[in-house]
Amino acid sequence: AQSVTQLDSQVPVFEEAPVELRCNYSSSVSVYLFWYVQYPNQGLQLLLKYLSGSTLVKGINGFEAEFNKSQTSFHLRKPSVHISDTAEYFCAVSGTGGFKTIFGAGTRLFVKA
Amino acid sequence: DAGITQSPRHKVTETGTPVTLRCHQTENHRYMYWYRQDPGHGLRLIHYSYGVKDTDKGEVSDGYSVSRSKTEDFLLTLESATSSQTSVYFCAIGKGDGGTGELFFGEGSRLTVL
Numbered sequence: 680a681q682s683v684t685q686l687d688s689q690v691p692v693f694e695e696a697p698v699e700l701r702c703n704y705s706s707s708v709s710v711y712l713f714w715y716v717q718y719p720n721q722g723l724q725l726l727l728k729y730l731s732g733s734t735l736v737k738g739i740n741g742f743e744a745e746f747n748k749s750q751t752s753f754h755l756r757k758p759s760v761h762i763s764d765t766a767e768y769f770c771a772v773s774g775t776g777g778f779k780t781i782f783g784a785g786t787r788l789f790v791k792a
Numbered sequence: 793d794a795g796i797t798q799s800p801r802h803k804v805t806e807t808g809t810p811v812t813l814r815c816h817q818t819e820n821h822r823y824m825y826w827y828r829q830d831p832g833h834g835l836r837l838i839h840y841s842y843g844v845k846d847t848d849k850g851e852v853s854d855g856y857s858v859s860r861s862k863t864e865d866f867l868l869t870l871e872s873a874t875s876s877q878t879s880v881y882f883c884a885i886g887k888g889d890g891g892t893g894e895l896f897f898g899e900g901s902r903l904t905v906l
Contacts, residue, residue: 683834685834688832711892711893711894713893713894713895715897721899721900722882722897722898722899722900723835723882723895723897724897725894725895725896728892728894730892769834769835771893772893773892773893774893778823778840778842778886778891778893779837779840779850779893780825780837780893780894780895781837781851782827782834782835782836783834784832784833784834785834
C-alpha cells in the first residue's frame with residue numbers, strides 16, 4: 680500500500696521569494712508521482728507528474744519537482760512566487776499499474792505582498 | 793477539459809435521508825473515481841470503477857455505495873446520510889487507460905448533512 684506525507688500544512692511566503700513544498704511517500708512498488716493544485720472553490724488540476732525518466736520534472740506556472748528515490752521524496756519548488764500562486768497543493772502517488780491514486784493532506788501556500 | 797460534470801453541485805439534506813451524487817463524463821474513459829475532501833485529510837478515495845458494473849472499494853467506503861450501469865455515468869449513493877458525511881465530493885476520471893493514476897477532476901459537489 681502507498682501513503683503520502685506532506686510535511687507542511689501551511690507555508691506563508693512573500694511575493695517573489697522562492698518556495699519549496701515537501702512531500703514524502705512510502706510504497707513497496709515502483710511509483711508514479713503527481714502534484715495537483717486547487718484554487719479556492721475549484722476542482723483539482725494537474726501541476727506536474729513523474730512517470731519515468733528524468734528525475735527533475737517541470738510543470739505549469741513555473742513549478743518543478745524532483746523525484747528522489749533514495750529519500751522517497753518528491754518536493755515541489757518554484758524560484759519566485761506570485762500572489763496568484765496562493766492555493767492548496769496536493770502531492771499524490773500511485774503504484775505502477777495505476778488505478779488507485781493516494782493523496783497527501785495538502786499544503787496551503789499563502790503568498791503575501 | 794475532460795468533460796466531467798457533477799450534479800448536484802450543492803445539496804443540504806437531513807440525517808437519515810438517502811442521497812445520490814452523479815458524475816457524468818463525455819470521453820468514454822474506463823476508470824472513474826469518487827473522492828471526498830475534508831480539511832486536514834486531503835482527498836480520500838471512496839470507491840472506484842474500472843468498467844461498466846465493475847467497482848471496488850477505496851480507503852473510506854463504509855456508508856457509501858456506487859453503481860455504474862453505463863460507461864459515462866458513475867453514481868455515489870449515501871443510503872442513510874450522517875453528519876460525518878458532510879464533505880466536498882469529487883469525481884475523477886483516469887487519463888488514458890488509467891494505468892498511470894493521473895486524474896482529471898470534476899468541479900466537486902458540496903454536501904451538508906444536518
